[in-house]
Amino acid sequence: MQNIAIFGATGSIGDSTLDVIGKHAERFSVYALSAHSRIQKLLALCLVHHPKVVIVPDEIAEKKFRQLWPANIAMPEIRVGSKGLCETARDPEVDAVVAAIVGTAGLPSAFAAAQAGKRILLANKEALVAAGSLFMETVKKNNAILLPLDSEHNAIFQCLPGGKNNSQVKRLVLTASGGPFRNIDPSRLSAVTPEQACKHPNWSMGRKISIDSATMLNKGLEVIEAKWMFDVDASKIDVLVHPESTIHSMVEYIDGSLLAQLGNPDMRIPISYALGYPDRIESNTENFDLSRLLQLNFELPDYKRFPCLKLAFDALQSSQSDCVVLNASNEIAVDYFLKNRIKFTDIAVTIEKMLDGFAGTVKGSLGHIDDVFELDALTRSHTSELLNNTH
Numbered sequence: 001m002q003n004i005a006i007f008g009a010t011g012s013i014g015d016s017t018l019d020v021i022g023k024h025a026e027r028f029s030v031y032a033l034s035a036h037s038r039i040q041k042l043l044a045l046c047l048v049h050h051p052k053v054v055i056v057p058d059e060i061a062e063k064k065f066r067q068l069w070p071a072n073i074a075m076p077e078i079r080v081g082s083k084g085l086c087e088t089a090r091d092p093e094v095d096a097v098v099a100a101i102v103g104t105a106g107l108p109s110a111f112a113a114a115q116a117g118k119r120i121l122l123a124n125k126e127a128l129v130a131a132g133s134l135f136m137e138t139v140k141k142n143n144a145i146l147l148p149l150d151s152e153h154n155a156i157f158q159c160l161p162g163g164k165n166n167s168q169v170k171r172l173v174l175t176a177s178g179g180p181f182r183n184i185d186p187s188r189l190s191a192v193t194p195e196q197a198c199k200h201p202n203w204s205m206g207r208k209i210s211i212d213s214a215t216m217l218n219k220g221l222e223v224i225e226a227k228w229m230f231d232v233d234a235s236k237i238d239v240l241v242h243p244e245s246t247i248h249s250m251v252e253y254i255d256g257s258l259l260a261q262l263g264n265p266d267m268r269i270p271i272s273y274a275l276g277y278p279d280r281i282e283s284n285t286e287n288f289d290l291s292r293l294l295q296l297n298f299e300l301p302d303y304k305r306f307p308c309l310k311l312a313f314d315a316l317q318s319s320q321s322d323c324v325v326l327n328a329s330n331e332i333a334v335d336y337f338l339k340n341r342i343k344f345t346d347i348a349v350t351i352e353k354m355l356d357g358f359a360g361t362v363k364g365s366l367g368h369i370d371d372v373f374e375l376d377a378l379t380r381s382h383t384s385e386l387l388n389n390t391h
């Protein structure tokens with residue numbers, strides 16, 4: 001029996017994870033669940049999955065949880081804030097941590113799980129974008145086991161022997177759907193709404209990652225994630241637009257073989273793979289029927305339409321500080337866009353301004369995880385200031 005802690009349990013990855021875990025009660029037990037704003041949903045999840053621990057963001061949320069909890073049932077232990085998440089990541093009772101908080105907010109607890117040598121099922125790609133080398137060093141040093149949930153990385157992991165890159169690998173090919181605006185006239189991009197941008201053609205996901213898919217920064221973040229996760233040089237990572245999201249990614253070998261992982265676009269598949277690894281377990285998803293697919297299409301990414309993808313490649317080439325700035329300024333810009341405070345096209349403009357202006361002023365290397373937190377926080381405040389002054 002594995003005790004699982006799910007950070008970000010109230011989100012889209014949380015839902016899919018709990019669905020899989022619920023079908024394998026003989027293998028997995030839900031030890032801890034965390035929420036941020038959806039406390040009522042957290043409570044409903046507790047009544048189904050009976051965790052020993054919940055983590056809420058602050059004392060107000062704690063009070064709300066206590067008030068809502070039914071008097072006749074034993075209440076889980078309540079832990080609070082980032083401290084509560086990190087304490088749970090280190091908890092000796094926890095075997096595996098599902099890192100599914102969105103954004104850099106998920107980094108401290110994912111990092112704590114790495115320090116504690118846990119089995120980490122990583123959805124939170126921003127953790128590797130912001131702290132790639134430190135994170136991977138920490139995983140290695142503490143014998144943690146890092147298993148990718150991100151569908152592309154999970155596909156690559158499945159195509160590599162033992163999940164490890166080696167000298168016989170020629171390149172990694174990350175597939176990208178191209179998002180909802182792959183074919184829209186570029187002159188219309190500045191007027192698209194958050195609702196249109198959140199309508200992903202194939203996947204049902206949280207709002208922030210949906211916007212990232214629409215700008216294709218998601219693919220840029222995934223290139224950075226792949227670089228660190230598989231220890232591959234950026235020059236050996238390609239992006240290929242594949243609108244059907246049926247091939248989840250590929251590995252090309254030096255002998256000319258191209259291995260791919262295919263399946264329906266349903267996160268329960270990579271989640272099942274990581275939960276069961278090295279075994280395969282039932283994911284309870286719809287049958288995958290290749291005969292119903294009429295065709296698979298491919299095209300090269302259009303950097304003019306999707307400048308964010310190019311910005312991510314450039315940041316990766318440039319420095320870890322640039323990756324932190326790229327990621328943090330994007331989080332702020334996406335938040336402003338979702339609140340209708342800036343245009344869709346302002347997201348790329350904002351990131352570029354932060355990379356060209358602010359990132360150049362950053363001094364020193366990111367030798368410690370606290371340096372990453374500091375630069376992340378500084379970038380957020382500079383980006384907000386920029387957007388407040390110009391919009």
Ligand SMILES: NC(=O)C1=CN([C@@H]2O[C@H](COP(=O)(O)OP(=O)(O)OC[C@H]3O[C@@H](n4cnc5c(N)ncnc54)[C@H](OP(=O)(O)O)[C@@H]3O)[C@@H](O)[C@H]2O)C=CC1
Nearest residue numbers: 008010011012013035036037038101102105123124205206
């Ligand atoms: N959804 C998907 O299919 C995929 C997602 N990912 C990655 O997984 C992560 C989660 O994505 P997704 O599930 O779609 O996102 P959602 O927005 O659906 O869920 C985000 C989760 O994080 C919690 N959360 C938000 N802000 C904070 C914070 N400041 N501190 C602590 N917890 C917080 C939310 O709590 P609450 O809801 O209570 O506010 C929620 O539980 C992202 O990094 C994303 O890039 C990767 C591949 C696929």
Ligand SMILES: CC(=O)[C@@H](O)[C@H](O)COP(=O)(O)O
Nearest residue numbers: 150151176177178179213218
């Ligand atoms: C499900 C998943 O892993 C997402 O990251 C997905 O890949 C988004 O799709 P695109 O970024 O390819 O549009």
Ligand SMILES: [Mn+2]
Nearest residue numbers: 150151152222
């Ligand atoms: Mn992905």
